[in-house]
Amino acid sequence: xxxxxxxxxxxxxxxxxxxxxxxxxxxxxxxxxxxxxxxxxxxxxxxxxxxxxxxxxxxxxxxxxxxxxxxxxxxxxxxxxxxxxxxxxxxxxxxxxxxxxxxxxxxxxxxxxxxxxxxxxxxxxxxxxxxxxxxxxxxxxxxxxxxxxxxxxxxxxxxxxxxxxxxxxxxxxxxxxxxxxxxxxxxxxxxxxxxxxxxxxxxxxxxxxxxxxxxxxxxxxxxxxxxxxxxxxxxxxxxxxxxxxxxxxxxxxxxxxxxxxxxxxxxxxxxxxxxxxxxxxxxxxxxxxxxxxxxxxxxxxxxxxxxxxxxxxxxxxxxxxxxxxxxxxxxxxxxxxxxxxxxxxxxxxxxxxxxxxxxxxxxxxxxxxxxxxxxxxxxxxxxxxxxxxxxxxxxxxxxxxxxxxxxxxxxxxxxxxxxxxxxxxxxxxxxxxxxxxxxxxxxxxxxxxxxxxxxxxxxxxxxxxxxxxxxxxxxxxxxxxxxxxxxxxxxxxxxxxxxxxxxxxxxxxxxxxxxx
RNA sequence: GGGCUAUUAGCUCAAUCGGUAGAGCACCGGACUCUUAAUCCGUUGGUUGAAGGUUCGAGUCCUUCAUGGCCCA
Numbered sequence: 001x002x003x004x005x006x007x008x009x010x011x012x013x014x015x016x017x018x019x020x021x022x023x024x025x026x027x028x029x030x031x032x033x034x035x036x037x038x039x040x041x042x043x044x045x046x047x048x049x050x051x052x053x054x055x056x057x058x059x060x061x062x063x064x065x066x067x068x069x070x071x072x073x074x075x076x077x078x079x080x081x082x083x084x085x086x087x088x089x090x091x092x093x094x095x096x097x098x099x100x101x102x103x104x105x106x107x108x109x110x111x112x113x114x115x116x117x118x119x120x121x122x123x124x125x126x127x128x129x130x131x132x133x134x135x136x137x138x139x140x141x142x143x144x145x146x147x148x149x150x151x152x153x154x155x156x157x158x159x160x161x162x163x164x165x166x167x168x169x170x171x172x173x174x175x176x177x178x179x180x181x182x183x184x185x186x187x188x189x190x191x192x193x194x195x196x197x198x199x200x201x202x203x204x205x206x207x208x209x210x211x212x213x214x215x216x217x218x219x220x221x222x223x224x225x226x227x228x229x230x231x232x233x234x235x236x237x238x239x240x241x242x243x244x245x246x247x248x249x250x251x252x253x254x255x256x257x258x259x260x261x262x263x264x265x266x267x268x269x270x271x272x273x274x275x276x277x278x279x280x281x282x283x284x285x286x287x288x289x290x291x292x293x294x295x296x297x298x299x300x301x302x303x304x305x306x307x308x309x310x311x312x313x314x315x316x317x318x319x320x321x322x323x324x325x326x327x328x329x330x331x332x333x334x335x336x337x338x339x340x341x342x343x344x345x346x347x348x349x350x351x352x353x354x355x356x357x358x359x360x361x362x363x364x365x366x367x368x369x370x371x372x373x374x375x376x377x378x379x380x381x382x383x384x385x386x387x388x389x390x391x392x393x394x395x396x397x398x399x400x401x402x403x404x405x406x407x408x409x410x411x412x413x414x415x416x417x418x419x420x421x422x423x424x425x426x427x428x429x430x431x432x433x434x435x436x437x438x439x440x441x442x443x444x445x446x447x448x449x450x451x452x453x454x455x456x457x458x459x460x461x462x463x464x465x466x467x468x469x470x471x472x473x474x475x476x477x478x479x480x481x482x483x484x485x486x487x488x489x490x491x492x493x494x495x496x497x498x499x500x501x502x503x504x505x506x507x508x509x510x511x512x513x514x515x516x
Numbered sequence: 517g518g519g520c521u522a523u524u525a526g527c528u529c530a531a532u533c534g535g536u537a538g539a540g541c542a543c544c545g546g547a548c549u550c551u552u553a554a555u556c557c558g559u560u561g562g563u564u565g566a567a568g569g570u571u572c573g574a575g576u577c578c579u580u581c582a583u584g585g586c587c588c589a
Contacts, residue, residue, distance in 0.1 A: 020523055020525070020526075020561070020562080021526055021542085021543070021560075021561040022525085022526040022561090023526090023561095024526095024543075024544090024560075024561065025526065025543055025544095025561095026526090028543070028544080029543095066563090074524075088552095089552070089553090091550090091551045091552065091554050091555095092548090092554095092576065093547095093548050093549060093550075093551075093554085093555095094547075094548040095548085096548090096549045096550060096551080097549095097551085098551050098554090100552075109551090109552070111550080111551090113549075114549080115549085129542095129543090130542075141550090143550050143551075144550045144551090145550060145551075145552080147550090164526045164527075164542055164543070165526085165527080165542075166526075166527040166541090166542090167526090167527040167528050167529095167540085167541050167542070167553095168527090168529080168541065168542075169527095169528080169540090169541065169551070169553045170529085170540095170541075170553095171527080171528085172527070172528090173527090173528070174523090174527090174584080174586045175584065175585070176583065176585090177522095177527095177584095179584095188527090189525040227546095243527070258561090278586080281585095281586095286582070320578085347530075357545045368587095370589085372589070447586095512583090512584090513582090513584090514583095514584065515583080516570060
């Protein structure tokens with residue numbers, strides 16, 4: 001459990017109306033809890049010893065026939081098992097009843113035979129409500145329909161549930177309630193449980209992927225006196241003791257590169273970033289990023305690594321590299337398509353490759369896409385604004401977009417063959433940006449110039465421009481080896497892997513407006 | 517920020533042209549020795565998201581607000 005400093009929610013979001021069915025049900029269930037107390041049973045007990053999981057029993061007896069199990073019970077050789085979990089269903093007859101118990105591993109049927117049970121136990125079973133946490137001890141059997149069941153001989157409500165569960169067949173469809181009361185969603189929505197299991201499995205895969213390649217996992221500050229590493233607006237906060245403004249990080253990039261300077265030549269960090277921007281099906285103010293840096297590598301090396309990572313992840317989770325994505329089917333097998341910004345503008349926006357630097361041609365395209373304030377944009381911003389508008393939504397199959405303008409890439413290494421561009425790529429899949437990578441700029445003087453250009457952009461109104469970071473330049477002056485680095489949006493990656501088109505479906509507790 | 521759309525019982529959904537707010541699940545009572553969305557019989561449960569307005573009469577029409585969803589910026 002969480003230790004100390006526990007902030008209790010100021011307001012209880014309980015909306016139970018007096019005289020409603022809900023109020024009636026809660027009252028009835030409280031009365032049952034009181035009745036348990038009167039009978040010397042704690043309705044919130046914690047003294048039940050679990051010996052097995054539902055799925056363990058299902059696996060262990062998967063091959064056992066009804067006759068074998070009956071014979072074991074008759075001979076007294078059958079083993080007794082204790083399981084505990086939430087009572088999810090109850091089907092009661094005159095002298096027989098069945099229940100469904102769900103623990104963290106899955107479901108197992110419970111069976112009750114009145115003639116073989118004490119009146120107290122039968123009555124406790126009858127009084128148990130759907131949603132109660134129950135503990136059961138019994139022997140394994142098969143019903144006449146062949147279903148494996150725990151033939152219960154001890155049964156207790158361990159924790160009384162006071163609120164009714166949603167419709168057992170339709171579950172919960174109201175998205176607002178699903179997100180606000182995720183605990184209920186997880187109880188009744190198998191797809192939600194599956195998505196979050198998949199997410200956890202994906203994170204283990206990613207850590208193993210980098211550990212296997214001799215990367216070191218590191219953690220760098222989320223509270224920073226100076227933010228940077230991306231073009232975004234930060235959250236601000238305040239440290240009382242130092243009476244100092246602090247920012248929540250928008251990216252870990254600059255600190256990770258400081259570690260490369262320090263000699264940790266392969267590092268990765270999987271952690272939260274915070275951006276003070278809008279909320280949509282693709283954006284949550286806090287999100288999880290994976291960033292990794294490898295010295296003596298180029299952005300082209302990272303393309304290969306990224307292909308390996310993503311197709312490997314799909315194989316790990318699904319055993320295949322073709323995945324459903326809404327109405328599309330993604331093919332995540334390597335190699336991924338590569339498309340330069342220049343070619344993208346030519347193919348999708350009708351800006352010929354020889355007009356790539358032609359401001360008028362770009363403005364004409366920007367007008368077609370109704371891009372606001374295009375005339376005020378520096379050339380690189382204009383190129384990217386048109387590119388994003390024209391191409392992004394169409395980049396469904398994995399595509400490395402390469403050769404970004406230098407203007408929009410203040411931390412990337414200059415392209416030697418074309419110094420107005422940088423050695424950078426973004427990976428698009430399913431019409432959204434998944435990854436951003438580049439060969440790192442390690443020339444401290446060039447870096448200072450880039451920062452200065454950003455400071456200038458900020459002065460002329462770009463509030464997402466990168467601030468000056470003198471210490472980072474000082475670090476580069478000690479020499480950072482040639483390095484390539486990449487950031488991957490984990491939430492979006494999980495969306496792809498689980499076929500969820502809203503980021504809210506891959507976050508346990510997405511940020512929402514307050515209920516009241 | 518703008519447009520469209522939704523909000524009815526704890527949950528999932530109905531309600532014709534503006535004319536008595538209903539059903540299934542859950543709950544409560546009853547029947548039932550093999551169900552698995554059990555079945556059958558009988559009950560209970562409503563400030564129709566909130567506040568105004570139009571009307572003899574509003575779940576339904578209008579305005580504002582709240583909270584979602586989709587699209588746009």
